Amino acid sequence: MTGAHDQAGVLDGDPAAADGATAAAVRIEDVSVRFRARKTEVLALDDTTLRVGRGEFVAIAGPSGCGKSTLLKLAAGLLRPSSGTVSLFDSEVTGPRADIGYVFQRAALLEWRTARRNIAIQAEIRRMDTGAANRRIDELIEMTGLAGFEDAYPHELSGGMQQRVALCRALLHRPPVLLMDEPFGALDALTREQMNVELHRIWRETGTTILLVTHSIAEAVYLAGRVAVMSARPGRVIETLDIELPDQRDYAATMSDPAFAAATNRIRRLLGAEGGID
Amino acid sequence: MSSNTTASPPTGVTPHARPAASARAADLVDRSWRPLALLLALFLVWWAVTVTGLIQPYLVPSPGATIETLVDNSGYLIQHTWITTLETVVGFALAVAFGVLAAVLIVYSPTAEKTLYPVLLFAQVIPKIAIAPLFIVWLGFGFSPKVLIAILIAFFPIVISMVAGLRAVDPEMLELAATMGAGPLQTFGKIRLPASLPHLFSGLKVAVTLAVTGAVVGEFVGGNEGLGFVILQANGNIDTPMLFAGLIVMSFVGVVLFFLIELAEKLLLPWHPSRRSNAATTAF
Structure with missing residues (x-):
């Protein structure tokens, strides 16, 4: 994959302007993933469907081990689904894709x-x-x-600085799409807030589609336009919530916004772990 | 605007220190005075046992007699040191070439791993010194059997350390490389090889001193050149001052080669943890 540079015109503009009428940035349809561990088969993802539109910021929240990271690796082509289809910008993912940006929990720097x-x-x-x-x-x-x-x-x-380098x-x-696998999970709470604010600003400035995996409900709601909530293993998207918050989000104001509280509460209930997560 | 203009500046960054020349000199003194003091103490013990006549001079020559031998025979010793050094360096260089190649094969090909690794382990069990006479039979008394023994003896630590190094690469780094569209050569050159260097260098330091041993063993077994030959001949003549002189020169060769590897490591891997500034690693 070459020539990923110089798509600047499309990507640096207003996210809404780049938003094609139908084309989804990421499309994961009826995907199941089974891992063979010794003699038993583990079903990591069960018939999961998720669509991310161009320029959208979608967060995936769910308990540990629910297959959130698996979902990202599928989108990047680092992993093949056992069944179902994965496509990026309407081209099916058949191997590692170079038209993406990937951020891990650890900065993974040289x-x-x-x-x-x-x-x-x-x-x-x-x-x-x-x-x-x-x-x-x-x-x-x-x-x-x-x-x-x-x-x-x-x-x-x-x-925090290492993770900025990775970003x-x-x-x-x-990249037209940025895949982030718990990018701030290893940071202290204060640095994490700061990085959340910065990431949201970067998303607004670049208009890149972002798919972010997190186990922090607050992070998911603050950052995303939509939050996909996943069940415990075998993972599947049980509900997708639209977050009714303005695109321009002040951190403190968002935290006390009733819409923020409503969304986090809803997700907590869905995860069946009131107060137990985050 | 970046938010760190409003929030507190990012923390946890140590300044990228470049020590001044005077600081480096002080550091060198600090690191070297203890081993030098120990060497001096051993030298004094050596001098004391010979000057008091506690041990006969034909068993342990006095430091004076040894230094005299070193000076009087400097031409002879330099000639033979050159031979041993050449055998060592050539053997070591070839061991690095073959060792790195074998390691790459082992890491990249499961077949090569299954075939080579057990044989390598088995070969390591055979004492190389015991094969030395065979090499003399096959290759004569010249340069090549010494080099071959040096290669064989230095090869194993290089392979082992390089395999460990190539495997030490962060798997997420490899996945990232895949998302950048990196081919196998790019992944090797930009990620795997540099990541393996710290491991390789620790193997090289072991290997280079072993290579000296290999060359000298070759000279012991057969030949009329090199420090091994000098020592063997001095031994036959019960010429202990010359024996000591040979040992001292031989140790010197080993130490110099070792420090050359260390220097190369320092220049190539300025980023490595073992090279970080002392301020960060020493508590006081």
């Missing part, structure tokens, strides 16, 4: 590269034009507040 060169690996592997890539890196460093830390090695960076790396080629 410890021999500085922050800047960790971001640049995306450009190197894709053989992007060096000048354009460098300008894009400057832009992302500025956008994520990494300025001044470009030449630090990963071990010199805090968890820049995932955004470098302006």
Whole structure:
């Protein structure tokens, strides 16, 4: 997959403007995933369906081990479904897809590269034009507040800063869809809030479609336009909630918004673990 | 705007310190005075037992006699040191080439792993020193059997460390590479190989000292050149000052080669935890 750079026109605009009438960014239909562990078969995902529209921010919330991460790996093509179909932008996913950005819970940085060169690996592997890539890196460093830390090695960076580097790396080629697997799960509460605010701003600024997996109900509701709630294993989407909050979300104001409370309560009830999760 | 202009600045970042020359010198003194003091103490014990006549000079020569031998025979010793060093370096370099290649094969091909690994382990059980006479029979008294023994003896730690290194790569990093559309060569060159280097270097440090041993063993078994030959001949003549001189030069070769590997490691892996600034690792 080449030429992922220079789709800027489509992706940097207003998310609504880029929103095709019908084309879904991510379409997961009737997908089941079975893992064979020794002699027993584990059903990780059971007949799951999820659609994410272009420019949408969708969060997947669910208990541990419900197959949330499996869902993301399916979308990235890192995993093949046992049955059902997965497609990105109406082309079926048959192997690892390069037209995505992926962020793991751990930053997964190359410890021999500085922050800047960790971001640049995306450009190197894709053989992007060096000048354009460098300008894009400057832009992302500025956008994520990494300025001044470009030449630090990963071990010199805090968890939050490492995750910012991972985010820049995932955004470098302006992927039409960003898949995030509990990206802030390993951060302390304060850093996590800060990263939530920044991610929401980045989503508004770039218009990228984001599919985010989280086990934090508050994070899901604050960030997403829609939240897909999954059941415990075998995982399936039991309900999808539209979050009735404005696109421009102030963190403190959102936390005390009645719509926020209603949505988090609803999700808690769905998960059958009132107060037990998050 | 980034939010860290309003919120507290990101924490947990240690400045990227580049120590000044004076600080480096102080660091060098701090690291080297203890081993030097120990060596000096051993030297004094050596001097004391010989000067008091506690041990006969034909068993342990005095430091003075040894140094005299070193100086008087410097040309002879340099000539033979050169031979041993060459055998060692050539053997070591070939062991690195073959070892790394074998490790890559083992990691990338399950068939190669199943075939090579058990044989490698078995070969490691055979004492290489015991095969040395056979190599002399096959290859004569020249340069090649010594190199071959050096290769054989240095090969194993290199393979083992390189296999461990190539396997130490973060699996999520490999998945990320896949989402970037990386081919196998790119994944190897940009991710797997650099990730394996710290492991490889710890193997190289073991291997290079073993390579010296290999070359010297080869010289013991057959030949008329090299430090092994010098020691063996001095032994036959009960020329203990020369024996000691040979041992000292041989240790010197091993130490220099070891530090060359350390230097290469320092230059190639400035990022590695073992190379991080002392301020972060020492408590006081």
